[in-house]
Amino acid sequence: LPELPEAETVRSDLARVYQGDRLARISVTGRRTVRRHRPELLRTLEGLTLTGVGRHGKYLLLQWEGGPVMVAHLRMSGQLLSAQAGDPVALHTHAVLRFAHAGELRFVDPRTFGELFIAAPGPGLGSGPAPVANAAPGRGGGGPNLTGLAHLGPDALSIGAPDLHAALAGRRAPLKALLVDQRVLAGVGNIYADEICFEARLRPHRAAGSLARAEVTRLAASTRSVLAAAIVARGSTLADNGYQDLSGRPGSFQLQHQVYARAGLPCGRCGRPVQRIIFGARRAYFCPHCQR
DNA sequence: CGATTATCCTGTGCGC
DNA sequence: TGCGCACAGGATAATC
Numbered sequence: 001l002p003e004l005p006e007a008e009t010v011r012s013d014l015a016r017v018y019q020g021d022r023l024a025r026i027s028v029t030g031r032r033t034v035r036r037h038r039p040e041l042l043r044t045l046e047g048l049t050l051t052g053v054g055r056h057g058k059y060l061l062l063q064w065e066g067g068p069v070m071v072a073h074l075r076m077s078g079q080l081l082s083a084q085a086g087d088p089v090a091l092h093t094h095a096v097l098r099f100a101h102a103g104e105l106r107f108v109d110p111r112t113f114g115e116l117f118i119a120a121p122g123p124g125l126g127s128g129p130a131p132v133a134n135a136a137p138g139r140g141g142g143g144p145n146l147t148g149l150a151h152l153g154p155d156a157l158s159i160g161a162p163d164l165h166a167a168l169a170g171r172r173a174p175l176k177a178l179l180v181d182q183r184v185l186a187g188v189g190n191i192y193a194d195e196i197c198f199e200a201r202l203r204p205h206r207a208a209g210s211l212a213r214a215e216v217t218r219l220a221a222s223t224r225s226v227l228a229a230a231i232v233a234r235g236s237t238l239a240d241n242g243y244q245d246l247s248g249r250p251g252s253f254q255l256q257h258q259v260y261a262r263a264g265l266p267c268g269r270c271g272r273p274v275q276r277i278i279f280g281a282r283r284a285y286f287c288p289h290c291q292r
Numbered sequence: 293c294g295a296t297t298a299t300c301c302t303g304t305g306c307g308c
Numbered sequence: 309t310g311c312g313c314a315c316a317g318g319a320t321a322a323t324c
Binding site: 001002003006058073074075076077111113114180182189190191192236238240242243282 | 316317318319
């Protein structure tokens with residue numbers, strides 16, 4: 001579920017509630033949730049204070065006193081929920097972080113695609129600055145200098161036209177396929193790729209390398225503005241309530257969706273029906289009249 | 293490189 | 309009501 005706007009909403013909630021507090025105890029019960037290393041490794045964070053919460057693309061970066069970073073990715077069905085000790089434990093709760101003062105942070109994930117892991121500084125110069133909330137633009141397109149995240153492209157929220165042009169130039173793949181490729185651009189998934197293409201008035205199946213300069217500039221601007229608007233609305237919560245914020249509340253950006261899951265409904269710009277096409281293994285929604 | 297398919301899982305909603 | 313099936317916001321690997 002969570003794409004960049006949902007991850008960013010959870011990021012700011014986490015910082016507000018837990019930053020500055022000390023981790024008293026962490027327990028991991030899910031077998032698959034911590035799968036990149038021994039689950040016990042997470043216990044080395046016990047006693048440390050949460051100094052900041054960053055994000056790159058859809059990845060959340062919990063930064064602890066002394067440098068360690070715990071990475072969380074919610075994948076399809078993960079949720080990070082605040083709770084008080086003693087509150088009923090939801091089905092599919094795989095990890096619980098108990099803080100000294102702010103209560104518990106619980107990782108709940110029915111499909112178990114999500115994961116938690118501790119990241120070390122990646123190959124390269126190491127010991128660089130701690131990751132910040134949003135990657136700086138124009139930094140050569142890389143992800144954070146952390147193991148497991150180095151393959152990520154630049155964060156979509158601050159993508160600039162030059163970086164986007166570099167990423168799309170010469171590529172014959174469909175535009176949408178590259179927008180959702182985290183190595184190209186980090187943070188965009190199925191919902192926002194369609195909304196961004198609509199806003200930029202570009203067809204999702206256009207060959208990425210065929211975009212004119214002006215179109216790439218428009219696409220970069222649309223990427224930033226759609227994601228920013230979705231963050232203001234605290235993300236998109238679809239019919240199954242799969243996404244909720246830290247407090248269990250839904251987002252509202254789904255009310256502003258222009259094309260996603262709106263096959264046959266009138267395009268808000270021209271009134272003609274939105275079309276759905278099959279696109280690889282997934283669907284894409286677009287307006288054949290407004291998008292070229 | 294690009295396209296296609298499969299895989300990891302559970303829950304929901306639909307048609308019959 | 310109940311059952312079986314398709315499908316779901318993601319990421320990754322394998323194959324052609």
